[in-house]
Amino acid sequence: MKLLLDSTRCQGYGLCREPAPELIELDEWGYARIIALTVPAGAEEAARACADSCPNSALRVEG
């Protein structure tokens, strides 16, 4: 599974980090950065919650 970020849609709300701090970090302005493109085993649910938490649909899971 991959967690993908469309940075053109990210508005820096920072909500995505809460459900998956091991997958997402925020830069100094609050914009998301993916820590690991490939979701580690056992973190799939967190990745889905992370994608669902974004009000701007900037994140999606694939695979």
Ligand code: SF4
């Ligand atoms: S919740 Fe969405 S808009 Fe907000 S920082 Fe995360 S990816 Fe960006």
